[in-house]
Amino acid sequence: MADQFTVTPWEVVGSIDYDKLTRQFGTSRISIELKERMKKDFGELHPMLRRDFFFSHRDLDLVLKDHEQGKGFFLYTGRKPSKGMHIGHLVPLVFTKWLQNHFKTNLYIEITDDEGFLHKKERQWDEVQAAAYDNILDIIALGFDPNRTFIFKNTEYVRNVYPLLLKAAKRVTGSTMKAIFGFDDSTNVGISMYPVYQTIPTFFEKKRCLIPCAIDQDNYWRLQRDIAEGLGYNKTAAIHSKFLPPLTGVTGKMSSSAAAETAILLTDDERTVKNKVNKYAFSGGRATLEEHRKLGGDTSIDVPYQWLSILFEPDDAKLRQIHDDYRSGKMLSGEMKMLLIEKITAFLKTHRENKKKAESQIEIFMKSGKLAKEMWTRTYE
Amino acid sequence: MADQFTVTPWEVVGSIDYDKLTRQFGTSRISIELKERMKKDFGELHPMLRRDFFFSHRDLDLVLKDHEQGKGFFLYTGRKPSKGMHIGHLVPLVFTKWLQNHFKTNLYIEITDDEGFLHKKERQWDEVQAAAYDNILDIIALGFDPNRTFIFKNTEYVRNVYPLLLKAAKRVTGSTMKAIFGFDDSTNVGISMYPVYQTIPTFFEKKRCLIPCAIDQDNYWRLQRDIAEGLGYNKTAAIHSKFLPPLTGVTGKMSSSAAAETAILLTDDERTVKNKVNKYAFSGGRATLEEHRKLGGDTSIDVPYQWLSILFEPDDAKLRQIHDDYRSGKMLSGEMKMLLIEKITAFLKTHRENKKKAESQIEIFMKSGKLAKEMWTRTYE
Numbered sequence: 001m002a003d004q005f006t007v008t009p010w011e012v013v014g015s016i017d018y019d020k021l022t023r024q025f026g027t028s029r030i031s032i033e034l035k036e037r038m039k040k041d042f043g044e045l046h047p048m049l050r051r052d053f054f055f056s057h058r059d060l061d062l063v064l065k066d067h068e069q070g071k072g073f074f075l076y077t078g079r080k081p082s083k084g085m086h087i088g089h090l091v092p093l094v095f096t097k098w099l100q101n102h103f104k105t106n107l108y109i110e111i112t113d114d115e116g117f118l119h120k121k122e123r124q125w126d127e128v129q130a131a132a133y134d135n136i137l138d139i140i141a142l143g144f145d146p147n148r149t150f151i152f153k154n155t156e157y158v159r160n161v162y163p164l165l166l167k168a169a170k171r172v173t174g175s176t177m178k179a180i181f182g183f184d185d186s187t188n189v190g191i192s193m194y195p196v197y198q199t200i201p202t203f204f205e206k207k208r209c210l211i212p213c214a215i216d217q218d219n220y221w222r223l224q225r226d227i228a229e230g231l232g233y234n235k236t237a238a239i240h241s242k243f244l245p246p247l248t249g250v251t252g253k254m255s256s257s258a259a260a261e262t263a264i265l266l267t268d269d270e271r272t273v274k275n276k277v278n279k280y281a282f283s284g285g286r287a288t289l290e291e292h293r294k295l296g297g298d299t300s301i302d303v304p305y306q307w308l309s310i311l312f313e314p315d316d317a318k319l320r321q322i323h324d325d326y327r328s329g330k331m332l333s334g335e336m337k338m339l340l341i342e343k344i345t346a347f348l349k350t351h352r353e354n355k356k357k358a359e360s361q362i363e364i365f366m367k368s369g370k371l372a373k374e375m376w377t378r379t380y381e
Numbered sequence: 382m383a384d385q386f387t388v389t390p391w392e393v394v395g396s397i398d399y400d401k402l403t404r405q406f407g408t409s410r411i412s413i414e415l416k417e418r419m420k421k422d423f424g425e426l427h428p429m430l431r432r433d434f435f436f437s438h439r440d441l442d443l444v445l446k447d448h449e450q451g452k453g454f455f456l457y458t459g460r461k462p463s464k465g466m467h468i469g470h471l472v473p474l475v476f477t478k479w480l481q482n483h484f485k486t487n488l489y490i491e492i493t494d495d496e497g498f499l500h501k502k503e504r505q506w507d508e509v510q511a512a513a514y515d516n517i518l519d520i521i522a523l524g525f526d527p528n529r530t531f532i533f534k535n536t537e538y539v540r541n542v543y544p545l546l547l548k549a550a551k552r553v554t555g556s557t558m559k560a561i562f563g564f565d566d567s568t569n570v571g572i573s574m575y576p577v578y579q580t581i582p583t584f585f586e587k588k589r590c591l592i593p594c595a596i597d598q599d600n601y602w603r604l605q606r607d608i609a610e611g612l613g614y615n616k617t618a619a620i621h622s623k624f625l626p627p628l629t630g631v632t633g634k635m636s637s638s639a640a641a642e643t644a645i646l647l648t649d650d651e652r653t654v655k656n657k658v659n660k661y662a663f664s665g666g667r668a669t670l671e672e673h674r675k676l677g678g679d680t681s682i683d684v685p686y687q688w689l690s691i692l693f694e695p696d697d698a699k700l701r702q703i704h705d706d707y708r709s710g711k712m713l714s715g716e717m718k719m720l721l722i723e724k725i726t727a728f729l730k731t732h733r734e735n736k737k738k739a740e741s742q743i744e745i746f747m748k749s750g751k752l753a754k755e756m757w758t759r760t761y762e
Binding site: 114117118121125155156158159162163165166167169170171172173174175177178183184185186187188189190191192193196381 | 495498499502506536537539540543544546547548550551552553554555556558559564565566567568569570571572573574577762
C-alpha cells in the first residue's frame with residue numbers, strides 16, 4: 001500500500017503517521033524514561049516535550065549522558081530564508097532558545113541562503129538576501145544569548161568551512177545523495193552538493209551536537225551520521241518535532257508560499273490575524289450551537305486548540321481547563337478562536353518590538369559577539 | 382572503429398590525432414590567416430605559434446577583434462597542485478607569460494587545490510596544500526607581471542566568488558556533468574560540482590577571457606560556454622596546445638605521477654637530467670652509427686628534437702640547422718641529447734634561482750600586488 005503521506009525537507013503532504021515515520025526514518029520515539037531523565041537534568045520540561053510535540057530523537061540519551069558527565073554539548077539549528085516567516089517557523093527556534101537558556105550552551109544558526117537560491121528556479125539572488133536579513137531579525141527577536149550564539153549565512157562563512165566541506169563532500173557519492181534526498185540527474189549540481197554544507201556546523205565543536213528540528217529535516221542528519229566518524233567527529237544527535245498544523249486543518253504543514261489562509265505570518269497585523277483565524281482556522285466545533293452545547297467540540301482536530309497546546313498556552317492547568325470546557329460544550333468555537341487571537345496578537349506585538357531592536361543586534365550575533373568573533377578567526381580543515 | 386586515443390582533463394592516452402580531436406571537441410584549427418593576423422597584432426609570433434604547437438582555438442578571432450578595437454581582453458590559466466612540477470607543466474604558463482608581456486593584460490591564475498584534494502581518494506589535505514605552495518613558487522619564477530597577475534587558491538578565494546559560483550551551478554545539471562566529464566553516480570559530490578568553479582575566473586572581468594591551455598582542458602570551456610551568456614558574460618575564448626611528449630616517446634602526455642623516466646622534474650639536478658635524457662629519451666636515430674650517418678635520424682619521433690622545437694630552441698634558423706643536420710646524419714642522437722641536456726640544465730639553473738626569489742614575492746601575487754589587492758575587495762554576485 002502506498003504511503004498516505006510524504007515527508008521530505010521540501011515537501012510535507014497528507015495526514016502524518018508519526019509512529020510510522022520514526023520507523024521509516026530509523027529514529028527513536030522519546031520514551032517516558034527519557035522524559036523523566038530530561039526532567040531531572042533540565043529541572044523542568046518544556047511544554048513541547050511534556051505534550052509530545054517533540055516526539056522523536058537520535059542519540060538524545062548520549063547528549064544527556066555527556067551533560068551528566070560534565071562534557072557538555074552544543075546546539076545547532078538553521079533556517080532557509082523565506083520571504084515572510086510564519087508562526088510554524090518559530091517552533092524549533094523557540095524550543096532551541098529554551099534549551100540554550102537552560103544549558104548555557106553555544107548555539108550555531110545556519111542561514112542557508114545558498115539552498116534558498118539554488119532550490120527554486122525562479123528565485124533571484126537579491127530576493128534571497130533580503131529574506132535572509134529579514135529572517136535573521138525575526139530569529140534574533142526571540143531572545144538568544146548574544147555571546148553564545150553565532151548566526152551566519154552560508155555564502156558569507158564559506159571560506160572558513162570550505163576545506164572541511166570538501167573533506168565531507170569527498171565522502172559522499174551521487175548515489176548517496178539520490179538515495180537520501182531523491183535527487184536525479186536533472187538536479188542542478190549546486191543543490192546536489194548543498195546538503196553537505198548543512199552537515200558542517202555539527203562539526204564546529206568536538207563536543208556532541210544536538211539539533212532541534214522538525215522531523216522533515218532528518219535526512220540531513222542521516223547524511224551527517226554516515227560521514228561524521230570518518231571525519232573524526234561525533235554523529236550528531238537530533239530531537240524532532242511534529243509539524244504545527246496549518247490553520248486550515250490538521251494535515252500537512254504550514255507554508256508561507258502556499259495560499260495565505262494556511263499561515264499566520266509574523267508580519268500580520270491584529271486585524272489580519274483576527275480575520276484569518278475566524279475565517280480559516282479549522283474548527284472541531286459542531287454544526288449548530290445546540291449540537292455543540294450538547295455534544296462538545298473535538299480538540300483533536302481543532303486547529304486553534306492545537307496551536308494553544310503547541311505554542312500559546314504553556315500552563316498545563318489552563319490548557320486542561322480549555323480542553324475540558326471545549327469537550328463539554330461549555331466553550332464555543334468562537335471563544336476558542338478568540339482566545340487564540342488574543343494570544344497571537346500579544347505575541348506578535350512583543351515580537352515586532354523585539355524585531356525592531358534586533359536591527360542593532362545583528363552585528364553582535366553575526367560578527368562581534370563573543371562566539372561570533374571567535375568563529376570568524378577559525379578555519380575548519 | 383574505437384578511438385586510438387583518449388583525451389580528458391584527467392587522462393591522455395595513445396597517439397593523438399589532433400585533427401580528429403578538434404573535430405570531436407568542436408574547436409577550430411588555427412588557420413594561416415589567423416596566424417598572419419596575430420603576427421600583425423602581436424608584432425611577432427611565439428615559437429609555439431609559429432611551429433603549430435598551439436594549434437586550436439575557440440573565438441580567438443573575437444579576442445583579436447576586441448584587441449584591435451581597443452576593448453582589450455584578459456588572460457586566465459590555472460594549475461592543479463601536484464607534488465613536483467615537470468617541464469610539460471610549463472608549456473601553457475610560458476606561453477601565457479609571453480601573451481601578458483605583449484598585451485599588458487591582467488592574468489588570473491587559479492590554483493585548484495579543491496580539485497587536487499577531491500580527485501584522488503588517497504590524497505591528503507596537507508599534501509595538496511604543500512604542493513600548492515611549491516607550485517605557486519614555480520609559477521612565479523617564470524616572471525609574470527606582479528601588478529597584473531592574481532594567483533589564488535580556490536579554497537581561499539571561495540568567499541569572494543561563492544554567490545556567482547552558485548548562480549553558475551544552478552544552470553548545470555547532473556546530466557550535463559556526466560556528459561561533459563564522464564562522471565557517474567559513484568563520483569563524489571565535490572568533484573561533481575568542482576568544474577563549475579573552474580569556469581568562474583572567466584567571469585572576473587566583463588572583457589573577453591582568453592585561456593591558453595592544453596587541449597585536454599577544453600571540457601571546462603565547453604561547460605563555460607554553455608552557461609556564460611545566461612549569466613550575462615562572454616563565452617570564453619581559448620587557445621589550445623598539443624601535449625609536450627613524454628621523454629619515453631611521442632604518444633600520451635608527461636606525468637609526474639607516472640614512472641620517473643617519462644618526465645624531467647623542475648627539481649631534477651644536472652646529473653639527473655643527464656641520466657634521464659641519455660637513458661630514457663626516445664630517439665629517432667638509427668641502430669648503428671654507420672646506418673645513422675647514411676640514412677639520417679627521424680626528427681618526427683625524436684623526443685629531444687621535439688622538446689627543442691617546443692620549448693628550448695626559439696631560434697628558427699638554429700632549429701632548422703639542427704633538423705637538417707640530424708636528418709642528413711651529420712648530427713648523432715648523442716649530440717642531439719647533449720644539446721637538450723645543456724638547454725634544460727641552463728633553464729633549470731635559472732629557474733631555481735628565480736624560484737628562490739619567488740618566496741618573497743608570493744605575498745605580492747596573492748595579496749598585496751595591484752591586481753591581487755583589488756581582487757580581495759571584490760565579491761562576485
